[in-house]
Amino acid sequence: MTLPDFPDGWYQSADVEAEMLGFGADNFCGQFTKKGDTIIVLYIYSLYPGKGNTQRFLQGLVDMGWTVVVVKPNEVMMHICRKLGFTKYEECVEGYYSDCPVVVCKH
Numbered sequence: 001m002t003l004p005d006f007p008d009g010w011y012q013s014a015d016v017e018a019e020m021l022g023f024g025a026d027n028f029c030g031q032f033t034k035k036g037d038t039i040i041v042l043y044i045y046s047l048y049p050g051k052g053n054t055q056r057f058l059q060g061l062v063d064m065g066w067t068v069v070v071v072k073p074n075e076v077m078m079h080i081c082r083k084l085g086f087t088k089y090e091e092c093v094e095g096y097y098s099d100c101p102v103v104v105c106k107h
């Protein structure tokens with residue numbers, strides 16, 4: 001599968017790249033980084049919680065073929081990640097968290 005081609009870096013939900021990945025500002029506030037074939041979700045705030053938007057966003061990334069990392073998942077995110085088949089790891093997320101390694105969910 002061919003992934004959308006855009007530069008590695010830091011993005012937020014207001015960016016067109018976020019919209020392209022299903023993380024648009026109409027439903028979310030948050031940030032992610034792209035590093036090669038990996039999308040690292042650094043922070044996610046759902047504007048309409050409980051409507052399945054976060055599950056659709058993460059499943060959409062997986063379906064597109066990205067490796068997906070969710071950093072420091074809280075209880076609700078952990079529920080979502082487990083449901084979608086993510087696995088819990090400890091990993092270093094360079095440049096963002098000094099208390100390395102941190103808990104992440106990865107798919």
Ligand SMILES: CC(C)(COP(=O)(O)OP(=O)(O)OC[C@H]1O[C@@H](n2cnc3c(N)ncnc32)[C@H](O)[C@@H]1OP(=O)(O)O)[C@@H](O)C(=O)NCCC(=O)NCCS
Binds near residue numbers: 071073075
């Ligand atoms: C975490 C967050 C992004 C989830 O977004 P969302 O769009 O509401 O997620 P969805 O609607 O796709 O799914 C919510 C799921 O969590 C479940 N849930 C809700 N409250 C829960 C709780 N306290 N504990 C466990 N699961 C919970 C819902 O039942 C649903 O699961 P289900 O479909 O199996 O019933 C949202 O709650 C949020 O914005 N929280 C505030 C910001 C935040 O804490 N972000 C950091 C996350 S690491």
